[in-house]
Amino acid sequence: MIVPSKKILFIHIPKTGGTTIGNIIHPYDDPLICSNKSLGKRYADILRGEDFHFAEHQNFTYYARHTEKLGMDISSFFVFAFTRNPYSRLYSTWKFIKKQISVGNSLFTDQYEHGVKKSFASWIETLTKENVYSWCQRQSWFVKKNQCNFVGRYENFEIDLKKLLDIIKYRCSNIPRFNQSSATDEYKFHYNKKRKDIVY
16 A cells, blocks of 8 residues: 555555554545555556556565656655564464355455365465465565564554554554454464474
8 A cells, every 4th residue: 555645655464454554544545555446547547558456465576666657766655564473374364265255255266265165284285485375475575674664563563553653643543453363372273393384
């Protein structure tokens, strides 16, 4: 998500509280990038014919490459992201995708249905560099620490989010939560050394 008027770029890593952050930012400004439906006509004209859409869950390199074509200097933007325990994040991702498939969300059924029908243990062992889903990329694929001005932690979400909102001068008296996972240690029972090595 990019908000040009505020000079901020949010790298939304899946299952790190990003939907909540997006819903806080969106009502205050008109983000250029919040979903693939929010691309204005003049930007579409500039990028016509490009294999490109302004969508969530893209990495820093992707944004840098394409915003340059819009005349934006990404080095002048305040870049931030939230990260999460990688084992907890991937387990939460698997549960979330299964839930979306169960309610018939075509965005997920088209891409993930076959693999996610397996148990978590079987599914995770099918993830390789060649077939890993974009939602399951390692967090370092989305953004490197030296590319960020601020990195918050999902495990410290409310405190870190309040710090962030102070920095970027957004007001939010009550922090809502969207697509929130239950905070449990359940994921720990689904990993062995082989699966841990796949994730991290």
